[in-house]
Amino acid sequence: MSRPEVPLPQLHAFTVLAEELHFGRAAARLGIAQPPLSQQIRRLEEKVGHPLFDRGSGGVALTAAGRELLPAAQRALAEIDAGLRAARSVGGGERGVLRIGFAASLALTVLPDVLRTYRRRFPDVELDIREMTSSPQLDALRDGALDIGLLREPPHDTPEFGFRTVLREPFVAVLPAGHPLASRRAVPVAELADEPFVLLPRAVGPQLHDQIVDLCAQAGFTPRIAQRAVEWQTMGALVQAGLGVTLAPASIRRIHLDGVAYRRITPGDARTRVAVAWRRDDHSPLVANLLSVVGEQV
Structure with missing residues (x-):
């Protein structure tokens, strides 16, 4: 790409002098002395091959060549200024497209607050929000199809990713409302040993799946999986239909389904980790x- 024939300082000096029509005022506005301003104008006139200003006793006036050049010079400077502003905006993360994946249950916890704060602070950034389970999010991040992931139970053996914990929430038992254990305030996990379970497929969330299975193992049994579902709302509906019970993050209680009871579990020290990934x-x-905004939410 060829370099511009006329340096921008010369165009700037020309437009300011054309607006002021007074060397002293133009020099003051440019923050330079009059001799350097005169030199800039002379160099520009040499490139044009004709005078741009009449410098008579009556003051400074544009010549025909100057009047012809002025609109083009103003447009060029305006385009450069707009380009610089746009470059600063993009370089500062104030414009662009941010692609965010999120696990469905996070719409019940941290996601709304994070997006609300980010949107308020960076209103010109376009958000591409995609609902995805944890493993597909990591694949999409790895392939460059996502910029940020919000997921549960991030893996420990993925050094190419950074993770920042946003939330740790307890588990609850999800039961049909008519189930005998629903009358209790807290349900021992061991008492679910003979129940059919509704569980998410391991392929879509291996860490969370294994954590639930481990909770059952610590209580002395392996869960008998009767149904599988990817979304927590679907799991709740299957429990509502009497097809099984499940253990789920406590935020599932925000899904209000008639005929479904949510109860604390004992022991109750287990937590599921929600993290942002990049x-x-x-x-x-x-x-x-985005990471800065997430940090403020923690």
């Missing part, structure tokens, strides 16, 4: 700004 080699200011 590629460690992604230094995008869009990602950095």
Whole structure:
């Protein structure tokens, strides 16, 4: 690409002098002395090949060549200024497209607050929000199809990703409302040993799946899986239909289903971890700004 024939300082000096029509005022506005301003104008006139200003006793006036050049010079400077503003905005993460994946249950917890705060702070960033389970999110991050993931139970053996914990929430037992255990305030996990379970497929959330199975193992049994479902709302509906029970993050209680009871479990020290995920080699200011907002929510 060829360099511009006329340096921008010369165009700037020309437009300011054309607006002021007074060397002293133009020099003051430019923050320079009059001799350097005169030199800039002379160099520009040499490139044009004709005078741009009449410098008579009656003051400074544009010549025909100057009047012809002025609109083009103003447009060029305006375009450069707009380009600089746009570059600063993109470079600061204030514009662009941010692609965010999220596990469905996070719409019941941290996601609304994070997006509300981010949108208020960066209103010109376009958000591409995609509902995805945890494993597909990691695949999409790895392939560059996502910039940020919000997921449960991030894996421990993925050094290419960064993870920041946003929330740790307890588990609850999800039971048909008419179930004998629904009359209790808290349900011992061991008393679910003979119940059919509704559980998410391991392929879509291996860490969370294994955590629930481990809770059962610690209570002395292996859950008998009768039904599988990807979404928590679907699991709740299957429990409502009497097809089984499940253990789920406590935020599932925000899904109000008639005929479904949510009860604390004992022991109650188990927690499921919610984290934001990103590629460690992604230094995008869009990602950095989202991580900053998430940090404020923790």
